[in-house]
Amino acid sequence: xxxxxxxxxxxxxxxxxxxxxxxxxxxxxxxxxxxxxxxxxxxxxxxxxxxxxxxxxxxxxxxxxxxxxxxxxxxxxxxxxxxxxxxxxxxxxxxxxxxxxxxxxxxxxxxxxxxxxxxxxxxxxxxxxxxxxxxxxxxxxxxxxxxxxxxxxxxxxxxxxxxxxxxxxxxxxxxxxxxxxxxxxxxxxxxxxxxxxxxxxxxxxxxxxxxxxxxxxxxxxxxxxxxxxxxxxxxxxxxxxxxxxxxxx
Numbered sequence: 689x690x691x692x693x694x695x696x697x698x699x700x701x702x703x704x705x706x707x708x709x710x711x712x713x714x715x716x717x718x719x720x721x722x723x724x725x726x727x728x729x730x731x732x733x734x735x736x737x738x739x740x741x742x743x744x745x746x747x748x749x750x751x752x753x754x755x756x757x758x759x760x761x762x763x764x765x766x767x768x769x770x771x772x773x774x775x776x777x778x779x780x781x782x783x784x785x786x787x788x789x790x791x792x793x794x795x796x797x798x799x800x801x802x803x804x805x806x807x808x809x810x811x812x813x814x815x816x817x818x819x820x821x822x823x824x825x826x827x828x829x830x831x832x833x834x835x836x837x838x839x840x841x842x843x844x845x846x847x848x849x850x851x852x853x854x855x856x857x858x859x860x861x862x863x864x865x866x867x868x869x870x871x872x873x874x875x876x877x878x879x880x881x882x883x884x885x886x887x888x889x890x891x892x893x894x895x896x897x898x899x900x901x902x903x904x905x906x907x908x909x910x911x912x913x914x915x916x917x918x919x920x921x922x923x924x925x926x927x928x929x930x931x932x933x934x935x936x937x
Contacts (some may be wrong), residue, residue, distance in 0.1 A: 690831075692704045694741075694759055694760050694761040694762055695709075695759075695760045695762060696747075696750070696751050696755035696756070696759045696760070697722045697754070697755060697756050697758060698722075698728060698756045698757070698758050698760060699724065701714065701728060701758050701759075701760045702724070702727060702728050702731060702771040702892045703714075703839075704762065705728075705732075705735060705737070705918070706731070707729045708783050709762050710762065710763040710764065710765070710766050710767055711735070711737050711760050711761070711762060711763070712738070712761045712763040712822050712823055712824065712834065713737070713738045713739065713760070713761050713822055714732060714737055714738070714739045714740075714758065714759070714760045714761075715739075715740050715741075715742050715746065715747060715750070715756055715758070715761075715853060716741050716742070716757060717741070717742065717743070717744050717747055717757030717758070718740060718741045718743060718744075719760070720891075722759040722762055725758075725914070726759075727808065727934050728730070728758065729909065731826070736817055736844055737816050738817055738877055738913055739799065740846040744757070747759050747926070750845055750928065757934040758781060761822060763821070763822075763823045763824070764824065764825060764828050764835075765823055765828075765835055765836065765839055765840060766811070767841065767842040768839045768840065768841050769788075769843070770812060770814055770841040770849055770852070770853070771841065771852070772825040773811070773812045773839045774801070774812075774853070774856060777811045777812070778810060782811060783877070783878070783879050783931070784789045784811055784853060784857065784878075784879040784880070784881070785810050785879075785880060785886070785927065785931070786811055786812050786813075786814065786853070786860055786880070786881040786882070787801070787805050787810045787812070787813050787814070787815060787881070787882055787920070787924070788802065788809065788813075788814045788815075788846065788849075788850070788860075788881055788882065788883040788884070789814070789815050789820065789883075789884055790816065790846060790883055790884065790885045790886060790889065790891050790892055790895060791818065791820060791885065791886035791889070791892070792815075792820060792884060792885075792886055792916055793819065793886060793887065794821055794887055794916075795820070795821045795824065795826045795827045795830070795886065795933065796826065796827075796830045796917075797820060797823035797915065797916050797934065798815075798820070798823070798827050798830075798918045799826065799827040799829065799830025799835070800830055800831070800917035801813075801884070801916070801917045801920045802827070802830075802831040802834050802835050802838065802840075802919075803832055803834045804917070804918075804920060804921045804924055805834070805836045805838060805924060806831070806834035806837050807834070807911075808924045808925060808927075808928045809928070810838060810859060810924065811838075811839070812838065812840070812841055813838060813839070813840050813841070814840075814841045814845075814846070814849060814881075815840065815842055815843070816842070816843060817842050817843060817844050819886075820842075823840060838921050846848060846892070846895060847895060850881070850883075850895060850898060850899075851898065854880050854898075854900070856879075857879055858879040858880065858881050859875075859878050859879065859880050859881070859900045859901065860880075860881050860883060860898070860899045860901075860905070861874055861876070861880060861882050861883065861887070861899065861902075861903055861923075862879070862882075862883040862885075862891045862895055862896055862899040862902050863883065863884050863890075863891065863902075863903055863904065863905075863919060863920075863923060864891055864896060864899075864902050864903075864904060865883065865890070865904050865905075865907070865912070866902070866904070866911055867902040867903055867904040867917065869901065869903055869904070869905070870903065870904060870906055871903045871905060871922070871923050871926045872926065873903070874901050874903050876926065876927035876930045876931065877930045877931050877932070877933075880927065882920075882923055882927065883892050883895055883899065883917065884916055884920045884923075885916070886916075887916055888907050894922070903923070905919055905922055905923070
């Protein structure tokens with residue numbers, strides 16, 4: 689069975705996956721068992737679909753109909769792979785300009801960041817398969833439709849993705865308030881990927897360790913940090929400023 693938000697019921701969710709629907713996340717009732725559920729679980733593993741096991745009450749909030757313990761949210765956009773997108777960027781003669789969002793979990797922050805990213809000409813947004821905000825109707829609305837116009841790559845392991853980007857000649861700039869260097873000390877005119885971290889924990893330590901440069905925004909007030917969407921906007925526009933200057937000279 690379907691409604692505006694997603695798909696529910698064991699067999700309908702299985703059919704949606706097999707039909708190639710882009711499933712953003714599946715919620716499954718804790719303790720669910722059975723032959724059909726085993727079939728669904730195999731597909732979830734095969735397609736690496738994010739899943740949460742939740743109490744029955746949560747599923748009942750999604751729909752009052754017979755969900756059979758399963759509810760899937762279908763993404764309004766098609767996800768891509770950076771391994772497919774990056775060669776296209778090079779072929780177009782561009783200097784890659786990529787944004788990586790490491791576990792940015794708030795839907796509205798994600799949508800606002802995507803809006804800015806599309807406005808400044810970011811070539812692709814990379815998000816992790818787990819721990820990221822759902823790319824749902826709220827995200828699309830907050831982005832004012834920008835998410836329809838920029839590739840979003842959902843990847844299983846961001847560390848591996850970053851190593852792939854580095855092997856392709858792309859420098860990784862991770863934002864962290866612990867850095868000793870400001871964004872103005874970075875050269876964003878090169879092929880670049882900017883990493884913004886989660887609202888709570890910032891960029892993962894595993895990513896910080898392999899980044900080419902750690903950068904921060906200047907802070908003069910008493911407040912410890914900026915909202916991640918505001919910080920992302922400031923850094924992206926500094927990158928744009930540098931790239932425009934390079935084009936002029």
